[in-house]
Amino acid sequence: xxxxxxxxxxxxxxxxxxxxxxxxxxxxxxxxxxxxxxxxxxxxxxxxxxxxxxxxxxxxxxxxxxxxxxxxxxxxxxxxxxxxxxxxxxxxxxxxxxxxxxxxxxxxxxxxxxxxxxxxxxxxxxxxxxxxxxxxxxxxxxxxxxxxxxxxxxxxxxxxxxxxxxxxxxxxxxxxxxxxxxxxxxxxxxxxxxxxxxxxxxxxxxxxxxxxxxxxxxxxxxxxxxxxxxxxxxxxxxxxxxxxxxxxxxxxxxxxxxxxxxxxxxxxxxxxxxxxxxxxxxxxxxxxxxxxxxxxxxxxxxxxxxxxxxxxxxxxxxxxxxxx
Amino acid sequence: xxxxxxxxxxxxxxxxxxxxxxxxxxxxxxxxxxxxxxxxxxxxxxxxxxxxxxxxxxxxxxxxxxxxxxxxxxxxxxxxxxxxxxxxxxxxxxxxxxxxxxxxxxxxxxxxxxxxxxxxxxxxxxxxxxxxxxxxxxxxxxxxxxxxxxxxxxxxxxxxxxxxxxxxxxxxxxxxxxxxxxxxxxxxxxxxxxxxxxxxxxxxxxxxxxxxxxx
Numbered sequence: 391x392x393x394x395x396x397x398x399x400x401x402x403x404x405x406x407x408x409x410x411x412x413x414x415x416x417x418x419x420x421x422x423x424x425x426x427x428x429x430x431x432x433x434x435x436x437x438x439x440x441x442x443x444x445x446x447x448x449x450x451x452x453x454x455x456x457x458x459x460x461x462x463x464x465x466x467x468x469x470x471x472x473x474x475x476x477x478x479x480x481x482x483x484x485x486x487x488x489x490x491x492x493x494x495x496x497x498x499x500x501x502x503x504x505x506x507x508x509x510x511x512x513x514x515x516x517x518x519x520x521x522x523x524x525x526x527x528x529x530x531x532x533x534x535x536x537x538x539x540x541x542x543x544x545x546x547x548x549x550x551x552x553x554x555x556x557x558x559x560x561x562x563x564x565x566x567x568x569x570x571x572x573x574x575x576x577x578x579x580x581x582x583x584x585x586x587x588x589x590x591x592x593x594x595x596x597x598x599x600x601x602x603x604x605x606x607x608x609x610x611x612x613x614x615x616x617x618x619x620x621x622x623x624x625x626x627x628x629x630x631x632x633x634x635x636x637x638x639x640x641x642x643x644x645x646x647x648x649x650x651x652x653x654x655x656x657x658x659x660x661x662x663x664x665x666x667x668x669x670x671x672x673x674x675x676x677x678x679x680x681x682x683x684x685x686x687x688x689x690x691x692x693x694x695x696x697x698x699x700x701x702x703x704x705x706x707x708x709x710x711x712x713x714x
Numbered sequence: 715x716x717x718x719x720x721x722x723x724x725x726x727x728x729x730x731x732x733x734x735x736x737x738x739x740x741x742x743x744x745x746x747x748x749x750x751x752x753x754x755x756x757x758x759x760x761x762x763x764x765x766x767x768x769x770x771x772x773x774x775x776x777x778x779x780x781x782x783x784x785x786x787x788x789x790x791x792x793x794x795x796x797x798x799x800x801x802x803x804x805x806x807x808x809x810x811x812x813x814x815x816x817x818x819x820x821x822x823x824x825x826x827x828x829x830x831x832x833x834x835x836x837x838x839x840x841x842x843x844x845x846x847x848x849x850x851x852x853x854x855x856x857x858x859x860x861x862x863x864x865x866x867x868x869x870x871x872x873x874x875x876x877x878x879x880x881x882x883x884x885x886x887x888x889x890x891x892x893x894x895x896x897x898x899x900x901x902x903x904x905x906x907x908x909x910x911x912x913x914x915x916x917x918x919x920x921x922x923x924x925x926x927x928x929x
C-alpha cells in the first residue's frame with residue numbers, strides 16, 4: 391500500500407492506533423477537504439448576530455462548525471456565554487479559591503492519565519496545568535459534582551478543540567449544569583437512568599439486538615458507560631466526536647442516544663454474529679473503526695437518518711419513567 | 715485455542731482433561747493499579763501512566779493448572795467511589811475477585827476492606843477473594859505494613875500477596891493461586907450463565923468437549 395500522506399498523529403495531537411485504517415482515512419480526507427472549503431465559505435457569509443439560533447444555523451451546525459468558529463459558536467448556542475456573562479464571579483477569581491485538598495489530589499492523580507498518548511498533553515508544560523485549572527475550578531464551584539473521572543477527558547478535549555482555558559471552563563460548566571443529565575453526581579443517577587432509557591429504545595427499535603445482548607450477558611453499563619460519561623471522547627475518532635459535540639451544544643443531550651442507536655444499528659450484523667461476551671465487548675470497542683464512523687460527515691448523516699424519530703419530549707418521558 | 719475434539723490438545727500432543735471458565739472481578743480505589751495488574755497478566759505490558767478506566771473493561775486470559783485449563787473472564791472496574799453504583803452489575807455472578815490497594819496509601823487499604831465486606835455480604839457466597847497490595851516496587855514509601863494486611867487477610871479467609879504490576883512480581887502468582895482455590899467441578903455449578911465453574915459454551919469447544927469439561 392502506498393504510504394499515507396497523513397501523519398500517525400492526528401491534527402489534535404492524538405496518536406493513531408496501530409490498526410488505524412489509513413487507506414480509508416485518505417479516501418475520506420480527499421473528499422472532506424472540499425467539504426471543509428465549501429463550509430468555510432458558507433460560514434463566512436454569516437453576518438450580524440452570527441450565532442443566533444435559527445433553522446439555517448441548525449442546518450449549518452449539523453453539517454459541522456468550522457474550526458475557527460467552534461469556540462464562539464459553542465459558547466453562544468449552548469448558553470455558556472450567557473452563563474459567563476451572568477456570573478457574579480469570574481473564572482479568574484474561581485481559580486484563586488482552590489481549597490479542597492482531597493478533590494485536588496484526585497485531579498492531580500488523573501492529569502498524567504488523561505490522554506497519555508496525546509503529544510499536546512505529554513510534550514507541553516501548559517496543557518496539563520490548564521486542564522488542572524479547569525477541573526479544579528469546576529469542582530470547587532459545583533460541589534454536588536466535585537471531580538468525577540471522565541470529566542478529565544471532556545475538559546481535555548475542550549482544551550484541544552478550543553485552545554482556550556476560560557472558554558473550556560464555561561463550556562464544561564454548561565455541559566454539566568445545563569445540557570447533560572446528572573451523570574457525574576455522587577450517585578451517578580442520571581447515568582443509571584439513561585442506561586435504562588437506551589435499553590428500552592433498543593428493545594423497541596431493534597428487538598433482535600436487544601435479545602442477543604441480554605442473552606450473551608453484557609450489561610449495558612459495560613458497553614455504554616464510557617460513551618455517555620465521556621460524551622464519546624476517547625471512544626470515537628476525534629473529528630467525529632467534535633461533530634457530535636457541535637450538535638450536542640446546539641440540540642441537547644438527545645444526540646447521545648441518536649449516536650448510540652446509530653452505532654448499534656451500523657453494527658447490527660456483527661453484534662448478532664457474536665456468541666461470547668468477550669467478542670461482543672470487542673465489537674463495541676471496535677466500532678470506532680467502521681468506515682462510516684471514520685467518515686464523520688457520513689456518520690452525522692447516518693445519525694440523523696438512522697436513529698428514528700427521537701424528540702426531546704420522548705426522551706424526557708422515558709427519563710421520567712426510569713428516574714432513580 | 716480450543717479444538718473441535720472432546721479434549722483440548724497440548725502442544726506436545728498429550729491431551730488435557732478439563733477446561734473451566736471463571737468470572738473474576740477487580741475492585742479497589744482509583745489509581746491503585748487494577749488495570750495495570752490486568753495489563754501485566756494478560757499482555758505482559760506496563761504503562762507508567764495507564765489511562766483511568768471509565769465504567770469497566772473486559773479481558774480474558776487462559777492459564778494451565780495441572781490437567782486443567784483455566785480461562786479467566788476478567789472484569790476490570792472503575793475505582794472512583796461514585797462508580798460504586800455500577801459495581802454490583804460487574805461482580806454479580808463472579809466466582810473470584812481481586813481487591814487491590816496501594817501499599818503506599820493507607821486510605822486505599824481502608825477502601826479495600828470496604829470492598830471485601832461488600833463482597834462477603836452481596837456477592838456469591840462461594841466467591842474466592844484475593845487481596846493484592848500493589849506497587850510493591852515502591853516499598854520504600856510503604857504506608858501499609860505487610861503483616862497488617864496479612865493478618866487482616868487471614869482473619870477474613872482471603873488469599874493475600876503483595877504485587878507489582880511494574881516489575882511483574884507476584885502478578886501471575888496471584889491469578890495462579892486463585893485458580894488453584896476455585897472449585898473445578900460441576901457440583902458447585904449454578905446461578906445461570908455466569909454461575910460457578912461455567913463450562914465453555916458448546917459452540918466454543920464442541921458439544922463433546924462440554925461433556926468432558928469440569929468433571
